[in-house]
Amino acid sequence: MSLSxxxxxxxxxxxxxxxxxxxxxLGGREIMLNASAILELQDIDxxxxxxxxxxxxxxxxxxxxxxxxxxKKMKDVFIDEIADLSKKIGQTDEGTIRMLQDIFNVYGLGExxxxxxxxRGKEALVAVRESTIAQEWVSKYKKHSKSPVCTLTAxxxxxxxxxLMGKQIDCVETQCLAQGKSYCLxxxx
Ligand SMILES: [Zn+2]
Numbered sequence: 001m002s003l004s005x006x007x008x009x010x011x012x013x014x015x016x017x018x019x020x021x022x023x024x025x026l027g028g029r030e031i032m033l034n035a036s037a038i039l040e041l042q043d044i045d046x047x048x049x050x051x052x053x054x055x056x057x058x059x060x061x062x063x064x065x066x067x068x069x070x071x072k073k074m075k076d077v078f079i080d081e082i083a084d085l086s087k088k089i090g091q092t093d094e095g096t097i098r099m100l101q102d103i104f105n106v107y108g109l110g111e112x113x114x115x116x117x118x119x120r121g122k123e124a125l126v127a128v129r130e131s132t133i134a135q136e137w138v139s140k141y142k143k144h145s146k147s148p149v150c151t152l153t154a155x156x157x158x159x160x161x162x163x164l165m166g167k168q169i170d171c172v173e174t175q176c177l178a179q180g181k182s183y184c185l186x187x188x189x
Contacts, residue, residue, distance in 0.1 A: 010025070056159060
């Protein structure tokens with residue numbers, strides 16, 4: 001079985017499970033949807049999907065951190081790392097950035113890597129490889145898009161970084177796999 005390192009660890013400390021119609025992840029309930037459903041929602045109302053993604057991203061990361069704080073009593077170093085995320089961001093500490101990338105990658109939107117982060121300027125540049133939304137878009141429309149299409153991903157990143165940087169910030173996708181670029185690039189400011 002292939003499972004991301006963070007899910008293996010969470011499985012071990014009983015903070016991830018899929019059973020009896022429930023997907024539990026760090027104290028929160030998740031729902032699996034096919035990627036095509038996200039594109040349908042995007043066609044209905046793109047702005048709302050962005051806002052929804054932002055709210056969901058914020059809630060996921062804040063929920064994970066708060067939950068990990070409660071679980072600190074387990075004396076688990078790994079859980080401690082999650083609980084400390086909000087304090088450590090911007091220090092460009094390698095472990096913190098890796099943790100953030102690992103958490104994002106669990107959601108299936110693609111493989112995220114933080115290219116640049118400036119906590120004082122409250123800015124970040126984030127790459128997402130093999131974007132699920134972009135690949136779904138290209139296979140649905142059988143052509144390249146004129147503009148970036150990963151609205152949900154931009155929303156989720158905006159939510160995650162709003163929490164970590166302690167203020168409302170937004171995210172714009174500046175290049176997209178669906179445009180024929182080799183990966184998607186997001187500017188958070
Ligand atoms: Zn994209």
